[in-house]
Amino acid sequence: MSHLEAGPQDAPAVVLLHAFPLSAAMWQPQLDALSDRWRVVAPELSFPEPSVDSAADEVARLLDELGLDRVVIGGLSMGGYVTMAFWRRHRERVQAIVLADTRASADTDEVRERRTRQQEQVAGGDTSAVIEAMVDGLPGPHTKEHRPEVMAEIARLMGDATAEGITVALEAMKRRPDSTADLATMDVPALVVVGDEDALSPLDVAQAMSEALPRARLARIPQAGHLSSLEDPQVFNAELRAFLESVA
Ligand code: MLT
Numbered sequence: 001m002s003h004l005e006a007g008p009q010d011a012p013a014v015v016l017l018h019a020f021p022l023s024a025a026m027w028q029p030q031l032d033a034l035s036d037r038w039r040v041v042a043p044e045l046s047f048p049e050p051s052v053d054s055a056a057d058e059v060a061r062l063l064d065e066l067g068l069d070r071v072v073i074g075g076l077s078m079g080g081y082v083t084m085a086f087w088r089r090h091r092e093r094v095q096a097i098v099l100a101d102t103r104a105s106a107d108t109d110e111v112r113e114r115r116t117r118q119q120e121q122v123a124g125g126d127t128s129a130v131i132e133a134m135v136d137g138l139p140g141p142h143t144k145e146h147r148p149e150v151m152a153e154i155a156r157l158m159g160d161a162t163a164e165g166i167t168v169a170l171e172a173m174k175r176r177p178d179s180t181a182d183l184a185t186m187d188v189p190a191l192v193v194v195g196d197e198d199a200l201s202p203l204d205v206a207q208a209m210s211e212a213l214p215r216a217r218l219a220r221i222p223q224a225g226h227l228s229s230l231e232d233p234q235v236f237n238a239e240l241r242a243f244l245e246s247v248a
Pocket residue numbers: 018019020021076077078079138173200226
């Protein structure tokens with residue numbers, strides 16, 4: 001598993017897991033902003049099997065390679081699904097948790113059917129229709145209207161996604177279990193982040209998650225949609241920094 005990282009090797013580590021169909025590079029604003037005090041590690045998620053568990057185990061293996069025992073770990077959307085799997089399988093390594101624009105519930109039948117259609121769309125190797133729909137569907141209205149540079153960056157990042165990568169990630173998400181009951185067991189400090197304009201994992205979902213977590217704080221990012229860390233990195237980073245300082 002490859003990764004991006006920034007910050008001093010001996011600083012406390014924070015591991016950030018990316019969304020779909022994005023890559024570790026989506027965390028560049030956090031790598032830049034937080035590496036003054038933290039070792040920020042952004043793994044390139046890989047799925048040896050079509051399951052979030054297999055991706056979580058790969059992250060654990062990467063942490064072994066990097067000599068990181070206990071870390072703050074978090075993810076945005078799909079990265080959050082993998083974070084919850086990481087908790088189930090490697091909780092002794094979790095110092096604190098960040099769940100951004102994500103949900104604990106499994107896919108509904110309707111969502112699974114949509115993912116199957118997306119898999120069919122990329123089966124011939126052409127990813128453009130799926131990527132165009134994601135570029136259009138994930139950011140909030142404010143970003144679409146007022147942040148052309150962010151929209152260009154989202155399109156650029158998603159443009160790197162391959163048909164194989166899209167297919168296996170969709171399958172892993174379709175098969176992921178419901179993590180709702182796990183939330184009550186996450187007895188570490190937790191930060192739940194949500195873009196106020198997130199249409200995929202909206203505010204009520206984030207609120208319910210933060211109420212189910214024993215030690216959570218909810219941070220809302222105004223004028224941001226599902227990709228809050230990219231849409232308003234300044235506000236997102238301020239929330240993340242305050243949380244990291246509180247658990248240091
Ligand atoms: C993501 O942002 O990671 C995906 O949109 C999540 C999903 O499709 O459930």
